[in-house]
Amino acid sequence: MSPTPLATQADLEAALQRSLDPGQAAMAIRRASARVRKYCRQEISLAENETITLPGNGRVLRLPQRPLVIDDTHLLTVTELFGISDVEYMAVEGRDFTRIGTELTRGEQWWAPTRLMGWPFMRPQGIWAQRVRVTYSHGYAEIPDDVVDIVLDLAQMSMTNPQGLRSESIDDYSRTFAAETIGGAQLTAEHKEALRPYRVAAFSVAPVT
Template identity: 65%
Template sequence: MTTLPPLAQVADLEAAMQRTIDPMQGALAIRRASARVRRYTRQTITFVSQETIILPGGDRVLRLPDRPLIVDANNPLTVVELADLGGVQITCIEGRDYLRLGDELTRGYPWYAPGRLMGWPRRNLGVWAPRVQITNSHGYQDVPDDIEDVVLDLATMNLTNPQGLRQEVIDDYSRTFASETIGGAVLTDAHKEALAPYRVELTSVRPS
């Protein structure tokens, strides 16, 4: 399994906390915070080049799971309708077979005549095949500031209270920790609001 890069750096965490921290502890806190943000948003976030996945079709609109979609000369988008039972696979062309708007691919009427040899008998015009293979690039070259802010905030919580204490008492000194720092930092309502624009609905995706 490929290890995803962190969504912030230890130097950023030191700047946010305004103190020097142990590099290994800082890296661990950031890695855990990054994992929480990715799990909530259901997004890779960082840039991924030419990933191949298989999506369920059957509708007119096909929504790609990761944002933003990057399409340029160095990052082509390849869309192939897969056939079952020895049928013919069809490579779809943008502007001819489908239209692209953001992360949505809308199927147009096919230029070929649908038939049983394609592997999906009685296929409706203007509807994606049951399975569609996508090769695409997606994500951000630079992590958006609001995502990085949430990661740094979560990492700071973990480092502030690494042992998950509710209250610490030393002689006459007493310190009470915020509830969200107990047992590992979790996303607050404010964090979720900040991440809302990046969160996507669940989509069934199978790696190719």
């Protein structure tokens, strides 16, 4: 299922101050949302109770999507998977790991050898298992205004030049389109600077099948 677009047709019509063909508006917003997501490497919109499997074998486990949403209806469930038989051990925050932002840290190696140091007993202390299954919620229930503005900006470029023309002439009238609108609207340097707080380093995960 495709992620929810980061803006609406009503937003785009308000920005352009005119009515739009629903199909064209939806395509422009969908493409603009995809460009923003690709650059940021984030879904941005709220995803609830997503399950992924991450590689472990380190002391710090970094969840790929942010911000985390944790409350009474959005729980964080962390399960370590051991060996080819997938023996499972549910790790508990505050007992088996600590959490700061999207980083889950196993016990420090110099602490007393309790379960916080790792389980089973013979595995390396303070290290996550080879694979860790995480169920968590992330993103924004309400898309930040600066992200919406950039999506609308890109969508407007596409709506202004939907055929990707470099220039056009009608009788004595001619106009040249901005380079950003040719072949699909592209993020500008100003867009990328504004999106910097939402962008994360490249991260690969193995989705649960």
